[in-house]
Amino acid sequence: MVRAPCCEKTGLKKGPWTPEEDELLVSYIQKHGHANWRALPKLSGLLRCGKSCRLRWINYLRPDIKRGNFTPEEEDAIIELHQKLGNRWSAIAAQLPGRTDNEIKNVWHTHLKKRLNGPAPSPKRRSSSARRKSQAATLPQPSWSEISSSVTEASTAVMARENSSSEVMSWNTDNFSSESFSIIDESFWTEPYPTSGRPWNSAAAVDGSEQMQFAFADIPVNDAGMDFWCDLFLRAGGDMLELSSDF
DNA sequence: AATAGGAACAACCGCGATTGG
DNA sequence: ACCAATCGCGGTTGTTCCTAT
Structure with a gap:
């Protein structure tokens, strides 16, 4: 084709x-x-x-992207996850709230790989092309059983670190009004989400199709991606069929 | 002060997976 | 079941900034 x-x-x-x-x-x-x-x-x-x-x-x-340098905890988590997951950047990113696969990939190639492999062998700096050639090195591919156990382990560790303060997540508000993204209260994660107060509603798109639309100004977290919401819902013990019938 | 080259990051490309008709 | 359209991922490249000489 x-x-x-x-x-x-x-x-x-x-x-x-x-x-x-x-x-x-x-x-x-x-x-x-x-x-x-x-x-x-x-x-x-x-x-x-x-x-x-x-x-x-x-x-x-x-809006949920976390800007700024990676913390030592995040870097440790990336190294740990990379050992188990290999170059599955999106899977690694899924365990690090607010970080993107691209960002993690860049950090890995520019910081973390060096940390593991040690400094460049020659005191003379390597050219860009030489660096790129070395990036083609093959990486170990773990089994899925290894992945599933280690992901749970690593994500739990990261979540625990994230929850160590009263703020569960922080949000980049550069592009939005400060009211739009108040810090999520702990109860958001522990209490079932009320159906009547769901943060989304249906809206007609320009092309006439019905689309889900988040009410940005009224909720603590806006469209961070359906995966995030589904994952959150499932973790809370929700039923996807029940959720989908609600739309 | 000029500049060469590395570091960092943003963005593009190609391909496999998924979805819907 | 098939096929085309679309999505999403990982690899790669381009550009800008920084630093050593």
Whole structure:
């Protein structure tokens, strides 16, 4: 089968995003969600391919992204998880709230790998091309039984560290009003979420389809990704069928 | 002060997986 | 069951910043 290109390349912008583009993307997703990445650029007026929009949102604009340096605890967790999971960056990122797979991947290649392997053998700095060639080294692939046990272990450790203060998570509020992202109270995680107060509602998208829309201003956590919400719901003992019938 | 090269980070690309008609 | 469209992941590359010489 011949794969269709991800998007029509002609006329589409590439390279670094401008603040104006960021604003367009954020405001569109706030209003309509991101049910269809391919259609999103057209509907939002962005001259980008859907893939680029998705990446920008996930790696940079998502409000739950934790900015700043990685803590020693996070770095230890990455090393621990990498030993078990290998280069499964998204799986590692899933265990580190607020961190993206891309960010973790970069940190691994720039900091942590060196920490494990020791400093470069030669005192002379290596060229970029030499570094890139060395990155092609193969990595051990663990079994799934190893993965499942270690993930639970590592995530529990990270969660425990995250919960050591009264703040469960902090949010990057650079792009949003301060009222939008108050710190989550401990009770949010321990009490069942009331059906009447669910943080989402249905909204008609520009294309006429019905989409789920989060009420950004009224909830402590907005669209951090369906995986997060589903995981949270399941952890709380919820039933996915019950959840889906509610939409 | 100039500059070469490394570090860090953002973004792109290709491909496998998943989904829906 | 099949196929096309789309998503999501991991690898790679490009760009900017920083630092040593």
